[in-house]
Amino acid sequence: MTATRVLVLNSGSSSVKYQLLDMRDHSRLAVGLVERIGERTSHLTHTRLGEERATRERGGPIADHGAALEAVAEELAADGLGLDSPDLAAIGHRVVHGGMFFTEPTVVDESVLTEIERLIPVAPLHNPANLTGIRTALGLRPDLPQVAVFDTAFHTTMPEHAARYAIDGRIADRYRVRRYGFHGTSHAYVSRATAELLGRAPEDVNVIVLHLGNGASASAVRGGVCVDTSMGLTPLEGLVMGTRSGDMDPAVIFHLRRVGGMSMDEIDTLLNKRSGLFGLCGDNDMREIQRRIDAGDAQAKLAFDVYVHRLRKYIGAYCAVLGRVDAVVFTAGVGENAAAVRRAAIEGLELFGLAVDEERNAVRSGEARLISPDSARVAVAVVPTDEEMEIATQTYALVANGTALEDHS
Numbered sequence: 001m002t003a004t005r006v007l008v009l010n011s012g013s014s015s016v017k018y019q020l021l022d023m024r025d026h027s028r029l030a031v032g033l034v035e036r037i038g039e040r041t042s043h044l045t046h047t048r049l050g051e052e053r054a055t056r057e058r059g060g061p062i063a064d065h066g067a068a069l070e071a072v073a074e075e076l077a078a079d080g081l082g083l084d085s086p087d088l089a090a091i092g093h094r095v096v097h098g099g100m101f102f103t104e105p106t107v108v109d110e111s112v113l114t115e116i117e118r119l120i121p122v123a124p125l126h127n128p129a130n131l132t133g134i135r136t137a138l139g140l141r142p143d144l145p146q147v148a149v150f151d152t153a154f155h156t157t158m159p160e161h162a163a164r165y166a167i168d169g170r171i172a173d174r175y176r177v178r179r180y181g182f183h184g185t186s187h188a189y190v191s192r193a194t195a196e197l198l199g200r201a202p203e204d205v206n207v208i209v210l211h212l213g214n215g216a217s218a219s220a221v222r223g224g225v226c227v228d229t230s231m232g233l234t235p236l237e238g239l240v241m242g243t244r245s246g247d248m249d250p251a252v253i254f255h256l257r258r259v260g261g262m263s264m265d266e267i268d269t270l271l272n273k274r275s276g277l278f279g280l281c282g283d284n285d286m287r288e289i290q291r292r293i294d295a296g297d298a299q300a301k302l303a304f305d306v307y308v309h310r311l312r313k314y315i316g317a318y319c320a321v322l323g324r325v326d327a328v329v330f331t332a333g334v335g336e337n338a339a340a341v342r343r344a345a346i347e348g349l350e351l352f353g354l355a356v357d358e359e360r361n362a363v364r365s366g367e368a369r370l371i372s373p374d375s376a377r378v379a380v381a382v383v384p385t386d387e388e389m390e391i392a393t394q395t396y397a398l399v400a401n402g403t404a405l406e407d408h409s
């Protein structure tokens with residue numbers, strides 16, 4: 001019997017999202033989420049899909065990502081889908097920073113773990129969680145291929161003039177300071193799905209992808225190949241995010257250090273965890289911000305306006321980078337759900353061939369859909385991202401063609 005199931009783990013700084021998929025028909029057998037890991041009250045939601053669909057929840061503290069994965073393994077086992085199953089072909093892990101080294105999904109061995117660990121300083125919120133997830137999974141199933149799928153991989157095609165910072169080249173090379181980009185699995189999946197929505201081959205379309213989740217990034221994709229993206233050395237550059245500042249004058253850091261007397265760690269925490277929407281108005285969830293705007297809250301309105309202004313600047317910039325644009329596409333939590341953000345981001349951009357049809361934009365749906373009027377020169381679309389399916393597909397492709405099993409000797 002061939003093993004055809006893949007467990008996907010998407011470990012964030014304080015959460016783990018997971019899915020168990022059967023790659024014969026790409027069906028999902030179970031999905032779940034562990035939230036608030038390391039806090040006083042963590043929360044796990046587990047759903048078994050299919051005919052015996054059922055959801056279970058559990059509270060109580062979950063200390064770290066290792067404990068989270070053990071809890072996930074217990075939930076899966078309770079549904080007869082445990083990690084000891086012979087049907088399990090591999091475990092696919094989202095790894096946020098792969099540096100310049102990893103351009104493809106990779107079967108994890110000691111040297112891969114060492115490299116992911118070496119990259120912790122440039123992904124301090126993410127890579128440690130990813131590593132713990134992999135190590136715990138290896139402990140539970142040492143015989144199974146563990147595949148790392150890197151957020152940075154899709155962006156390794158960026159030309160040097162987009163990847164380089166304009167600083168002393170020798171310093172940049174010595175410390176590997178360059179723009180790497182993140183959310184690549186999502187940008188890759190969504191740009192391909194957009195081509196499909198347009199009924200065209202990925203090689204024939206130029207797309208601007210706006211991945212607006214808690215972290216947020218934009219990318220310019222020419223014929224299926226990434227040519228620019230808004231995140232840089234770390235996931236801090238670019239768009240305004242839930243709690244991250246995105247672009248600003250780097251001298252703000254010197255100023256806060258020299259004049260404000262803040263330590264480097266304090267500034268790091270400020271820019272990564274207490275900035276963005278949260279820093280501007282005290283809330284990082286776009287739903288709450290919209291509720292406050294509706295109630296006449298000026299601070300929430302300013303946060304929304306700063307967020308949208310930055311987004312519009314990137315849309316304009318990537319129109320210039322691509323020259324010809326076939327589609328602008330919104331994805332992830334904010335992009336898929338916040339019609340007001342989409343409207344405000346595209347409003348007044350008719351010169352670029354961009355417009356939003358209000359009725360289409362107001363539709364709530366989990367499907368990929370156009371929201372531009374039929375007459376528009378450039379398509380504007382909403383395409384739900386599916387990082388877990390993409391990770392499972394890449395993981396299974398690597399395992400099923402035999403290389404992973406051989407490499408994992």
Ligand SMILES: Nc1ncnc2c1ncn2[C@@H]1O[C@H](COP(=O)(O)OP(=O)(O)O)[C@@H](O)[C@H]1O
Nearest residue numbers: 212213214215284285286287332333334337338
């Ligand atoms: N119905 C909604 N309306 C507006 N914003 C939403 C809605 N649902 C989710 N969001 C936004 O999406 C964010 C989460 O996006 P998601 O892509 O799930 O993030 P991540 O994967 O980075 O955790 C929330 O913080 C919230 O701002």
Ligand SMILES: CC(=O)OP(=O)(O)O
Nearest residue numbers: 182183213214215235
């Ligand atoms: C890289 C990154 O920002 O990821 P997330 O949106 O999951 O925080």
Ligand SMILES: [Mg+2]
Nearest residue numbers: 213214215332
């Ligand atoms: Mg996400």
